[in-house]
Amino acid sequence: MRLYDSLTRGLVELPPSPGPIRIYVCGSTVYQRIHVGNSRPFVLGMWVRNWLRHTGYEVTFVHNITDVDDKVYAEAVEQGVPSRQLSERATAWFFEDTNDLGLGRPDLEPRATETIPEIVQFIQELVDGEKAYVANGDVYFSVARFPEYGRLSGARLEEMISQETSDLKQDQRDFALWKSQKPHEDAAWDSPWGPGRPGWHIECSAMAEKFLGPEFEIHGGGNDLRFPHHENELAQSASLGHAFAKIWMHNGMLELDQAKMSKSLGNVVTLRNVLDVWGRESLLVFHLSGAWSKPVDFDDDVMQQASARADRLRDVFRGIHQPAPAGSWERFSDALDDDFNTPAALAVMHEWRDHELLRRALGVFGLKSLAENDEAPPEVAALAQRRQAAREVRDFEEADRLRAELVEAGWEMRDETNGHRLVRLR
RNA sequence: GGCGCCGUGGCCGAGUGGUUAGGCAGAGGCCUGCAAAGCCUCGUACAGCGGUUCGAGUCCGCUCGGCGCCUCCA
CATH class of the missing domain: 3.40.50.620 (HUPs)
Structure with a gap:
């Protein structure tokens, strides 16, 4: 390195x-x-x-x-x-x-x-x-x-x-x-x-x-x-x-x-505030997105982008994806070994569909949490079941009402060909 | 003024002189009761001007612009 x-x-x-x-x-x-x-x-x-x-x-x-x-x-x-x-x-x-x-x-x-x-x-x-x-x-x-x-x-x-x-x-x-x-x-x-x-x-x-x-x-x-x-x-x-x-x-x-950003200029956003508003994962992805040695702008726009990237990585562990060519750990490790080029490493990670490979890479950056599957609590799962039943009898009015209720509870329904998937909203 | 870093498509951001970065946003499509996600397709960009070279975003020079340090600061 x-x-x-x-x-x-x-x-x-x-x-x-x-x-x-x-x-x-x-x-x-x-x-x-x-x-x-x-x-x-x-x-x-x-x-x-x-x-x-x-x-x-x-x-x-x-x-x-x-x-x-x-x-x-x-x-x-x-x-x-x-x-x-x-x-x-x-x-x-x-x-x-x-x-x-x-x-x-x-x-x-x-x-x-x-x-x-x-x-x-x-x-x-x-x-x-x-x-x-x-x-x-x-x-x-x-x-x-x-x-x-x-x-x-x-x-x-x-x-x-x-x-x-x-x-x-x-x-x-x-x-x-x-x-x-x-x-x-x-x-x-x-x-x-x-x-x-x-x-x-x-x-x-x-x-x-x-x-x-x-x-x-x-x-x-x-x-x-x-x-x-x-x-x-x-x-x-x-x-x-x-x-x-x-x-x-x-x-x-x-x-x-x-x-x-400096205390003396007063143009400061506390770490606490960023963690509260955006969460740790988005902040870490933000840090990953820029070369460590170069200055980076910090604003809502780049945090929004980082947040979306975090979601995209998270989704790899949620949905059924198209089979993709096998990922290459070497390209990832080459990027990091070359002056710790995290933006390049992150780009490689985005190409991966292999759970194990991606989980391993996320671990390096403290982002394994992105790979954790959400387990819906029983009452949420029950609600989802009721909605599924409503859909099957084509009672879409009731289905939409229940979906809104789920969103209220912090969960998103994603309908799939043979069922549905629950995803926690963040 | 001195020292240093940098200017890539709407935005963020990689890029050993010669075949696609990647992501966000956007458009169209597949799928779908609707939606979301996913998948497919779509951007021929490298501040400007010269130079070197068969060939430059990638090397050299100049110009313009931005940032940091020179004072406490991650």
Whole structure:
């Protein structure tokens, strides 16, 4: 299998299976409900894990939760609640919403606040190696001492100007590894540099390396994290001589009205809302429909299309279909092995009539539910029988009345040559 | 301004330089009391202009347009 790597800007071949594949995907900072855009890296990570396991790899998938950050404190002050309480509530929402995607959980879901000792040690090593310096309770990474800085984002060091300025920085491009506690911050941890909390990027270097080691195969996350987040993670880890990620997998953004969906712009649709309105299957099919690395528009129209596609796949398991040429698993697996091309894989699935083949493919994407046959409850089946009887005596008025009653109960009658079929309405 | 991605039929969206992507919507047909689903048929599209080539959606250049990052953001 090969994947597009943002660092080398080309396709990189994975080591042959079987073998270990370690994946780290940046999760969300938790201070409110996550939006649909946030579901993309989670879904992609779970799917890649499933697929790699399916093809024989031993996969470890780490997906972190950043539960300490400027935003968390700010929102807590805004709402007048303790920051710990806020982040715990938002973490619970995160689990609730992602659970409802029905994909299971990543192997490890570490939280920044549970990784403080490793973070502190990481920073200490950077300070000891003179890659970072202490200034009045803060610790900053020295960008000038890492010549490779800018490689991931393609930015030139000389042209970078940090917007987060501080008199404590030796160079305005430097970024904080540790921030001393501020008056409005109600939670802090002890450190050799005084009470404070981690800067934004160090927690990911620490969590990734704690569970995967100094070198791992895939690092994922949204394309907007390429700079500064991932650039800085790479700088921190590489400064200690760690190889860090071999492949950087940056997923494209979800766009709403031709602009990136983002909390700061406020053009956000929560994952919760999408799950409630469209259901998990339609959302997953939507994610399947677009190449992971490219931006995609999110609106009712594309969700409607995804929903119709989900129904079409579902119908394969319902009706009696015309015999079709035997499906080829190879075409499906070739699509996924080629940079995880899910739109192409989905197209192959649409051509299949073979239940077992299709069920197996759906399983990779957490969509086996589409293959489940609906079993009508006895009272619905009884209603259907009465309608069938009415039809047989050609009492169509009564038949239509009973059909309307069935629709009311959430079931659709599909008449067939020798009987009928009940299909649950969604 | 710098770095990067992208422009495919009404819509979404694949596409190693040379035979059909696939789906949604729409039209006609088969089936049917009606309906739904299914099945069959129907779209000769690749932003524009040059160039390379026997041949380009697919490579090169330019132009136009869209998006992302450069500041918190999946």
